[in-house]
Amino acid sequence: MKKYKIMNLDCANCALKIERTLKNLRGVKKVSLNFAAQSLFIDTDHIDLVRQTITRIEPGVTITETDLNFNTTAVLKFNIMNKDLLMIAIGTLLFLTALIIRSLHIIEHAFLEIIIFLPAYLLLGRLVITKAIQNSIRGQLFDEYFLMSMATIGALFIGASAEAVSVMLFYQIGEYVQNRAVNKSRAAIKSLLEIRPDKANRLDLAGNLLVLHPSEIKTGETIVIRPGEKIPLDGTVIKGESWLDTSALTGESASRQIRVTQVVLAGMLNMTGVLTVKVDRPYNQSSIYKILELVESAVQNKAPLESFITKLARFYTPIVVLLASLIAIIPPLVVPNALFSEWIYRALVILVISCPCALVISIPLGYFGGIGAASKNGILIKGANYLDILRKIKIVVFDKTGTLTEGKFSITNITPFNDFTKDEILKAAALAEYHSTHPLAEVIKQNYGQPINHSSIEIHQEIAGLGVKALAEGKHIVAGNDKILHQEKISHTTCAVGNPGEIVIHVGINNQYAGYIQIADKCKDKALDSIHELRQQGITDIIMLTGDRQETASVVAGELGISTFYADLLPEQKLLLLDEMINRDQSPHRPLYMFVGDGINDAPVIALADLGVSMGNIGSDAAIDISNIVILNDSLKKIPQAIRIGKKTHQIVIQNVMLAFGVKLIFVVLGAAGVATMWEAVFADMGVTLLAIFNAIRTQRSAFSI
Template identity: 30%
Template sequence: MATETLQLQLSGMSCAGCAKSIERALQSCDGVTSVNVNFASEIAAVTGDGLQPKQLITAVQDAGYSAQLIDRSQSSPEDQRDDAQQLQFFKFLAAAILSLPLLYTMFGHFSWTSGIPVPALLMSPWLQLLLATPVQFIMGWQFYRGSYHALRNGAANMDVLVALGTSAAYFYSIYLAWFAPDYHPHEGLYFETSAVLITLILLGKWFEARAKGRSSSAIQKLLQLQPERALRELATGDTEEVAVADLKVGDIIHVRPGQSIPTDGKVISGESAIDESMLTGESMPVAKHDDDVVMGGTMNTTGFLRVEVKQIGAETALAKIIQIVEQAQNSKAPIQRLADRVASIFVPAVLVIAALTMLTWIVFLAPGDWRSAFEATVAVLVIACPCALGLATPTSIMAGSGRAAQAGILFKQSDVLERTQAVDTIVFDKTGTLTEGRPKLTDFGLFNQALPQATVATLVHSLEKQSEHPLAQAIVNGLVAHLGNDDGATDAPKIQQFNAHQGKGVSAKATYHDHSYQVFIGSLRLLEEQGVHVNDHAQQLLRELQTQGKTAMAIAVDGELHAYVAVADTLRSTSKEALQALRRRGLKLIMLTGDNNHTAQAIAQELGLDDVIAEVLPEDKANHIKELQATGATVAMVGDGINDAPALAVADIGIAMGTGTHVAIEAADIALMRADLNGLAQALEMSRLTVRNIRQNLFWAFAYNVIGIPIAASGLLAPWLAGGAMALSSVSVVLNALRLQRVKLNRQ
């Protein structure tokens, strides 16, 4: 049975401890192999065989939380989070209205505010009880519910701390009201403390929910790119407006100027410039003509296009980009493990510290002063916040990966986003990576006149048509001028026993004009293996072509050297600029190619590369990556072809050009959606900034608790101030992460 991944939208989590509880609950379900719960996005990614959504949802509900299967065709997780945000806001608003009178009574508690009049009615314990009770048990019910489920599951979370601290203040005040009738109203009651604490925490939760929603806005923006309707062409030539979901492969759609392209397809008529910046980050519109590929979600700017639908639904480029971004945001980075370990013991440790605080005040600091001991203990309970620890990593990952996606850089996993900044060596494939990947025939000549040039051209043309290699296609297109017809189809040779010699060339038996020829086209190595003699003059000519940066190939017919061809692939216009930016980072740059050494050295010298590994067979590329890793280097491999896939998979970081093959992109860790190596420098920069942001978040999350808890325990912090500080700690961590969304990724 095929492995699948389901996503659940969660609600009811209050801290990283809740995420761990849900992970344990889902892990116990049948068929589940791995679970990642992202506290920041409130999404659980469940991977396994034969997953049953109802069973997964029930497991989450039994753990005390809510869940529903994410179905983007029905609604988005963002819609559900918006509803949760609104509910949190209304809870805060109601709590604030009830707490404001209680907050005003605090002016009567301090000598320095004694001049501010406080109505006697507000000081009544029964009015305060009336105002505080709805806040405690209606608006604050979520904390009791969360505490119950956490304790039932053998864990403790932030809800436990909030419920314990506010309940202590609330019930202690009831005790004073009922059993201590001679108390002084301005000295004993803590109704305002419990109510204001809950109100401030609800406010913090609302801020936190809004900020978390902003950190995941990248996916929402991507979802908004695809239009809902399309104009489908009928057999009569007329059009009808249909839902994009109703389109089928092979349909013809019309795209007018100013409209978004509904789905992936191929232009069959028309010319236009397409704005692809929303998917690739490329600011300049791309010209499109007949047979060019267009992607759903991009914008048609100027001309009218008729497009044949090639991909629909989950197979479109936009859908795959969304899937990759979600995968990165919902995975767990290695740096998160420290925070998870701390969060797992955090609440029990705080409960112990609170108990010790109470004991220390009663026994040593202020014997008999229960009020001071009580306030210090409550302050410790409410200032402690595991939320900030739980949010530190995932919010940075979400913001960083989302910003990178907007620039056309797709990190497939969060650990890749973390590890990329540690790369010190980058290995480049040549064709399609450093070069355009669209080589052209530059030279074609004979070494002898035993066969007419037209005959040799026809044989080579027919043989290379059997190959899909870019160099073969360049030879086919370039030889048309030497043929007596447009495409060599008329009276074409009959090709048999075609064989592709990986990394060396091709061979076949060709029957032409009743004569059978054995033809070899490729490197000198191939001809030497076949026993073909290559004289000094031929070797010198081929070397001269190679020193010019061309790929030269010899042609042997019936065991004799007859001709040569040379193909050149132009460098990408941005390659030099991008490599300069990488060199400024102190990286070692290496080219790994199957081309002969002379050609490779000429290109490497022009680009200023540090090293060249040439004449490498496709199956040996991965071995060379391993050899570099064995020296202690952290290696990134950049490629775009099928033969690059093993090397991309072996490298510490595999980077595929988005213009490359699907195999290469699947094997890679990072996909650059535009044919521009400047994206590589941007990926390294985004990784560096994200890791730095995570470390900042973790530092402040730890520092906040390390500093705040002792201050609270010393009695220097009123409980309501501690509650406000706790609420703001999570918000500050998320706001720091959101700075990544404003990063300007320059081309250099």
């Protein structure tokens, strides 16, 4: 799927028409167009045919490929909107002048009345009528331009000239306000994209600094970041120390201290010292690039309600036009003394109210705003469909280590056996874990603290759920849980060692039991509050899965009030267990499962869940790729917050559906009964559209903060 920016598209109904046509176009495998985001995602090898088709449907609309180097056209749009405002002002003056002339009763013929209102009508309605004619020639009937033209021209012919102009006037006012609202929504998302770095200071061999775009910097090159500058690329600090503001990535205001050898990520803001950084990854593989790509791409995954409204809009307008035609023709033929002019006027009122703009614009805008609100709070949701699933989640399954607990381990004790010393056990474990990236391995290596000659490690093998085996310095070493001792047939006195809540790493050297290392972890701050809040939000069951032993799992579960937990699980056992849980209930309305993990060693489980969430690994490609939702920091409070955003967004979207259908149904009935006039119809049509848009914009507010 390639992403294109769609230019000069100012009509939500036209966006639907383009998307519908492209879906049926030869060579197009998949397409998604989002009017609010002005983006087109399409999978095709015939992009020239796509461009031609778009131009045929909407002349002047073009697409340009985007690469996240966003060049906005805000000034151009501002000037265009100012011209629209000037047109509305002049049209209003002409309209008021015509009303004053008519009130003086100096016009005796209906034809002359049309003449005095015609300048205002043509000024305000010329673009609408032109588009209606162009679309009709192309066989595209029943859009908003056709409806407005048909209704107003009909009104002119039956002597309702003022009403005809008022329809065009209020339509233009509604379009102007609507465009401002939609642009405000786009600006909310674009403000997120401003965290992207736009320059990098490369240090050359002569010690000179060259200012380049981050995309021009290669892996392995050295960059310098001064105080107040954004970090442009992912890398490792080789000189200096500083405090970094990570809020742009994590949604949290807490700053973080960085020293030599630590990793920094693009998008963070350097606050105090000068940092010299060796670049680890090119710009298009950096964490910030992937995050921005995810935010921009989220609009292509539409919620079921969006898809339903898209299909409904295709049939809604023709049905209303048919209804209006029947109302204009049948009553005068069957009702005694009924006048054609009276029933035609009623039909025109129905045409004015029939435009589906309120639904077509406000529903995608609501989801768009919800995704933007989540992004501002450090929660990346990969599409409106996942935002919608959030409100349906009933069971949340947590991985333990690094998710419910901090994953910041410390060695509390080393117990030697068989004449081995503590130092020998720690060194053997560090050698065995040298190539491992597991958090426990990092703790062991940090505590050993001595340089390791990697060439002395001849063999290294990780065994999922058990530990590691290595041949290092001529010694056969195993390190892991007690299961690896049984697998390697290493004799030991007892398996259940250590204190409740601790993790135990057993070490064997040359098939002899050397001893064990006790490592402690603790629950995350506010983990208990987050669990409580999830239950308040209607989560019926909270489950914990872990590879740790039963005693350790029991301590953590008890501390957090989790009654259901499973311990001593291998990664594949976690997968099988979640699959069994999901398939226990085969009914269409079974409870939906969310799995929350770190996105590294539990990737298959995250992928299996109805909604997979990874948290705290913004530098991990795997975490971003496999998850439906990515939490950019370690805060468990983000989980109930995401559910809250999902529920609120859905509530606002449903409000808009009921508001739009309710008002339109009422005015169709009132119009058919002859109670509603065209003035009231245009107020109702534009009014409900604007109300729905403003209601949808509420999803962008930060009322979801923790």
